[in-house]
Amino acid sequence: MQTDRFIAHVYEDCPQLAPDVVHQCTLITLDSLCEQLPKDQTARMAEQLPDEIADAIRAGGDRADTSYVPISLDEFYGKVAFRTELPSQDTQQLVASVIRTLDKALSDGESEAVALDLPSELDQLLH
Template identity: 25%
Template structure:
C-alpha cells in the first residue's frame, strides 16, 4: 500500500476532517507502537510499510519494547497528537485497521503478539459506532 493510500484510508476510517489530521494520527500511533513493541519487530513491520511511514517505526532495533498498558498507549498517542484520549482511541483503531490491510497477516500477527490482552479492543473497529446515540 502506498503512503497516500494509507493516509486516505486512515482519514476515511477515523472520519477525520483533513489529510493533516490523518497524518498526525498515523505518526503518533506508529511512534507509540515503536516504543511498545520489540525494536526488531518494529523494524520488520517498517520493512513492509511505505518509506514515509517506515521512518516512524525505526530507530529502536535491538531494544526491548517498553511495557505499558493499552490506556497508557492511548494517553501517549493523545499527547503526541494533541487530541483528547477518546479521539486518540478512535484514531489508533483506524490506524491499526489500515495497518492490518497494509502488511502481511503474519507480520500483523507478530505485532499483536507483542501487545498484551488489554490491547484487543484496539483491533476491533465497528463501522456503525458513530451512529449510536
C-alpha cells in the same frame, strides 16, 4: 500500500479531522505503538511499508521500552492523546483506524507476529 493510501484509509474513519492532522497523528500513533514492540519486529514491519510510515515505525522501535513494563490500553491512549493533542474520543477513533489500516498493510504472518509481541493490554487493539 503507499503512504497516501494508508493515510486515506485512516482519514475515511476520521473525517472530522483535517487531512494534515490525520497524516501527522497517524505517524505519531505508529511511532507510539512501535515503542511497545521489539526492535527486530519493527524492522520486519518497516520492510513491508512505504518510507514515511516505515520511518515512524523504526523511530518507535528505536525507543522501544526495554524495561518490559507493560503499558495499559488507557496509558497508551493517554500517550497518543498527549503527543497528538487530540481529544480522547478522536484519539481512540484514530488509534483504532491506524491499527486496522496497519493490519491490512502487513502480511498475515507479520500481523500475527505483531499481535503476539504486543503487551496483552494493547493486543486488544488488533481484535
